[in-house]
Amino acid sequence: MNTILLVDHTEYKHQLQKLLEQHYAVVSVDSAYDAISTLNMQDVDLVISQVELPGDNAFDLYNYLQKHYTYIPAIMITEKDIDTFFDKIFTQGIGNVLKIPVNENEFINLVDKIISRKNIFGLEHYVNNITNTNSIRITSSKQIQPTVDTMLSTIESWGFAIKNKSVINLILNEMIINAVYHSHGYTREKEMRIPVELKSGQYVDVTLCHNASLYAIAITDYQGTLTKEKILQSIHKAIEQEQLILKAVETGEDISDKISETGRGIDLMRKLASEFYFIIQQNKRTEIILLFESDPNAKKSSSLKIIEDIH
Template sequence: MSIPIQFSTPNQADLASDASNPKRQHYRVLIVDDDDVIREGLVGYLENYHEAAYDLTVEASPSPQDARQKLAESRFDLVITDINMPGEDGFSLIQFIKQHYPDTRTAMITAYKVEDYVRNAKKTGVFNIIAKTAPFNFEELSSVVTNLLEPASAFGIETYMDPQCKLSQVIIKNSEDIMVAFNALQTFLGGTSIANPNDLLTAVIEAITNAVYHVAKLPNGALKYEKGQPIDQLEESEYVYIYYGQDLERIGIAIVDQGGRITADEILYWLDRNISGTGLMDTHGRGVYLIHRLVDRVLINIAPGQRTEIIILDYLNHLYSANKPIYINQL
């Protein structure tokens, strides 16, 4: 499926001012896609428009077979491959890369429904699947590339918002603060032009509740709190932080816990169970799926044992609502 890709000519003066610096990190990226328009468009954008504090060399392959040859000849830091291609699909190529080039990071891209590939993503260990949308979200592509090449940069909602955006904060220190957060976010969303504020609010409260009740654990590994029980005072290390704001294009909300207990594998496991229907009777694990379905974009950043950050983005024009990508960044 071909998605039209359009972008204007870059400002040559701006490009010249960002000339290669010998101290800058240099990465090599390989794009694998049998669609000439998509492949050339992605390469052209990353070569001419991708703004980053590092340098990038981008190559392209029209097939997994050609990609294997390029991988044998040169080192690549990141491979982004289409899923559906003649002869061999992207998952087979990813398995080959993980076996023979374990230090090469990988991501997938597809014009088809991302949810159809969650089970294969879980089996293959693919934590990022980019959705080909019309119009194509190049800003999102830039974020994914940077997050994969330099994972620590994925953290912080300010990374995904306009630099001029002012963020508000709520800190959850006890169970009553969940309602404080609910009221603050309800007031905030009521002042925006977002089409489905109730869906977004439902997703956010689900994420907040999970962060409060499903993160803190006892020494034996059991959950410290039962969902819904009153909590007079959380330990300081159990505080949950909420940041939210709006720029000209999107609503951004981040929910940050200090546990870092969930893993990328677990997220894909619960997504798969709920997408396939096998998890309909589960009493746990539906939160990630609910958030995924209700908002335009959700990014889950995990620093194991330190923090988990759920970043929710909802676009005011809803241009990118049709196909939901999967973005999980784990240090």
């Protein structure tokens, strides 16, 4: 049985421990100091830690893991808005941060995938009781907008009302454009808005599915050039720009030369998707998965989930 080290000094740890013990052996400690002592004494498959801990914080613990136990993955949990400390997430390269209270199914699903590195690709491993599935293969940039149009009309034909449809259109366009252009080495062509045809055997797959309560989208390329660092950099840049805009509203400062489109799609995705995942198999495959609940009052994810297949 896999072992999880749970580092949490709050009462919430009892709820998490009870949930985790249904699937794993759990060692629970209250501080980063005790966590480091445990790591030096026994084998651990995953560390789950509160961001704020007595004495040292989870960032100190993560730094210790990166120096001495690079093979042990970590998930951070927090009550805070992760944007308020994203500079630290970005600097230390932390890929998984969950807002508490966690969605139990989402939490266990993520834990299982990070530990096992199995069943990490494919909507069927993120959506239960799938009713319908539709797939589109893209080999040319000229297919991008028609593909997005088909995706949106298909989702509506399944009976879902697409909230913020124009924004979803923008998100899907940017995600697919990145998969077609950046992933295949056509960054210059994208900047110059030059249409491209992918080489023979190269393509991007877009898959849609739904169940009774949500619809989901997967965008997959088979180059695997997206990295955790690039994702974090894009989100960090988007957060910085949002802060600049808010400040400019108050001060009247002209910030037009400081604002770019970098990270715009990822940032909007974070705000609108119920759940989202970045799945990376370096130099082989990248998949972005978006889940949208049909319930307009459903809680949006403020978490960060990057699953890397490092085997």
